[in-house]
Amino acid sequence: MSSDTLAPARPAVELEGITKRFPGVVANHDIRLAIQPGTVHAICGENGAGKSTLMKILYGMQKPDEGQIRVNGTDVTFRSPSDAINVGIGMVHQHFMLADNLTVLENIVLGAEPKRAGRLDVARARKRIKELAEAHGLRVDPDRLVEDLGVGDRQRVEILKVLYRGARILILDEPTAVLVPQEVEELFDNLRELKAEGLTVIFISHKLDEVLGIADAITVIRRGTTVASLPRSEISSARQLAELMVGSELPTPETRESTVTETVALKVDGLSMESDGFRPVPKGTSIRLYADKLKAEGKRLLLDDVSFEIHKGEILGIAGVEGNGQSELIEAIMGIRQAHGGISLAGQDISAWSTLKRRESGIGYIPEDRHRQGLLLEASLWENRVLGHQTQKPARSGIWINRRAARADTQRIIREYDVRTPGADTLALALSGGNQQKLIVGREMSGEPAFLIAAHPTRGVDVGAQAAIWDHLRDARAAGLAVLLISADLDELIGLSDTLHVIYRGRLVARLDPSDVTPERLGGYMTGAITATEEM
Structure with missing residues (x-):
């Protein structure tokens, strides 16, 4: 057998000495790694690790300040993502970059449309998408x-x-962040x-x-x-991997003894919301009958x-799988969007209150999308500390x-919540x-809130930060805080x-005992594969 036959394949990607500096911080320093072709290579690290x-x-x-990138053995220099795409690199971002009002086909070909006589060649696009979908097991309906x-x-x-x-070469950034276990298995x-x-x-996760599974x-x-x-075979457990990342054991979200009191902090009663805009319930009609009437007319209820x-x-x-009413429930409780039904805080009806008045009365809110709803990205950290609490x-x-x-x-929050930053400015x-998430959690846990909405509080944070956020939530719960927790992390x-x-x-379709449910069974209820037998 010739020596050429035994020669190892060239790495699909090689990074040598990659260094990137920003004012006041070195984001990457002398990064070196080789990714073999035809493999899944995971990148792990704390938030802020680079x-x-x-x-x-x-x-x-x-663009790196120092270092060299090689793709399939060839030195490359990228000025823009189009340069990376030209050498066969694609990236799927954590926050999907899709246009909701376009079809699957239109989203896929957008910016790379096949043309015929100056117009989109739909037949050719559909044929190519079908071939790719079948070749890679990615079933989709191009016309949805x-x-x-x-x-x-x-x-x-x-x-x-x-x-x-x-x-x-595909870069997947936190690809399982919003998936239930069954969807994770499909992705894998x-x-x-x-x-x-x-x-x-x-694979970044x-x-x-x-990570250990794929x-x-x-x-x-x-x-x-x-x-x-390291090869996967040299890592024996998630605990060992966590210790490599942060120098400590893998945290668990387990809550110990019950601290639930008899005092109702928040009551939600018959909350319903139309999909096509709020309309007053006709006089003398109950909300339940009104909701039934809308459904009989074929109209969808968001709540x-x-x-x-x-x-x-x-x-x-x-x-719940995202898109099943969680966002609308949050918006109704916060007063961002009108809904039918009653909302009471500490026994007081707040249904007609403004969002500001609800905030001033002690409702904290960790939003599901920190960029769109939680931060002013071009403002300083101290200005973001004030955001929503300016009165x-x-x-x-x-x-x-x-x-x-x-x-x-803000400096207190930076210290107590371990926000890695040069300072409040x-x-x-x-x-x-x-x-960014740790700053938001610190802000919303400040001022002794009476009730907290925590929507995906640890999404996109590392195991060390995750443990700290869980500890803060547990401590606040023990001190009497009422928390509405919405999360895609079923273990959490x-x-x-x-x-x-x-x-x-x-609809709320099941009430389950957290001490007696597995992520797989919970995922079954979330996707409708299992129908609740318990009384609500």
Whole structure:
């Protein structure tokens, strides 16, 4: 046998000495790694460790200050993502980049449309999409509107979008963040298909069990540099991987003794919301009859007769596939969107109150999308500390904002919540996603709120930050805080919740005991595969 036959394949991607500096911080320092073709290579690390910066460099969104990138043995320099796409690199971002009002086909070909006589060649596009879908096990309906798709289908569309452009190296950023266990398994099946076809997958995730379940090799980044790059076979457990990442054991969200009191902090009664805008209920008609009438007319309800109570010292979890009414429930409780039904805080009807008055009365809110709803990215951290709390201490001093007090309290949050930043005057956009999240959690847990909405409180944060946020929630619960927890992390929901509801198509369809339910069974209720037998 010749020596050529024995020669190892060239790495699909090689990074040598990659260094990237920003004002006041070195994001990447002397990063070195080699990714073999036809493998799933996981990148793990704490928030702020430099993973996102590294992937932006590999996708041409940022240019390294030092170092060299090689793709399939050839030195490359990227000025933009189009340069990366031209050498076969595609990226699926954590926040999907799809247009809801377009079809699957239109989203996939957008910017790379096949033309015939100056017009979109739909037949050719459909044929190519069908070939890719069948070859890689990515089933989609090209003619469906994206707004009608669940998150698992949206993710398949994103993957097809990069494959359509000829990608042979895929970067997946936190691909399982919004998926239930069944969808995660489907994604992993898809990735195994891609691998079998010779494609290379770079898999970025905080979910260590999933990394161990899919990766062929794992690279750990800590404080901007590579500290380990190992075959999967050399890592025995999630605990070992966590210790490589943060130097400590893997945390669990388990809540110990019950602290639930008899005092109702928040009561939601018969909350219903139309899909086509709020209309007053006709006089003399009950909300229930009105909702039934709308459904009989074929109209969809975003919320359908939702009722529950949360007591002081209780965490009530809501499980559901995204798009089943969780966002509308939050918006109704916060007063952002009108709904029928009653909402009471500490026994007082707040249904007609403004969002500001609800905030001032002690409702804290960790939003589901930190960029769209939680931060002003181009503002400083102390200004973001004031956001939503501008009429309360420490922000308010008479009619003015007390900048000194706001800065001082921001420094407290930075210290207590381990926000990795040079200081309170740093712009929010300069922080990693996880550090932005820690700032928001710190802000919303300040001022002794009476009730807290925590929507995906640990999404996109590393195991160390996750443990800290769980501890803060547990401590606040023990001190009497009532929490509505909405999360896509089923272990988090099961571990933290005292009571667990499942929302499906706008209705609460099951009430489950967190001490007696598995993530797989919970996922069955969430997707409608299991129908509740318990009385609500």
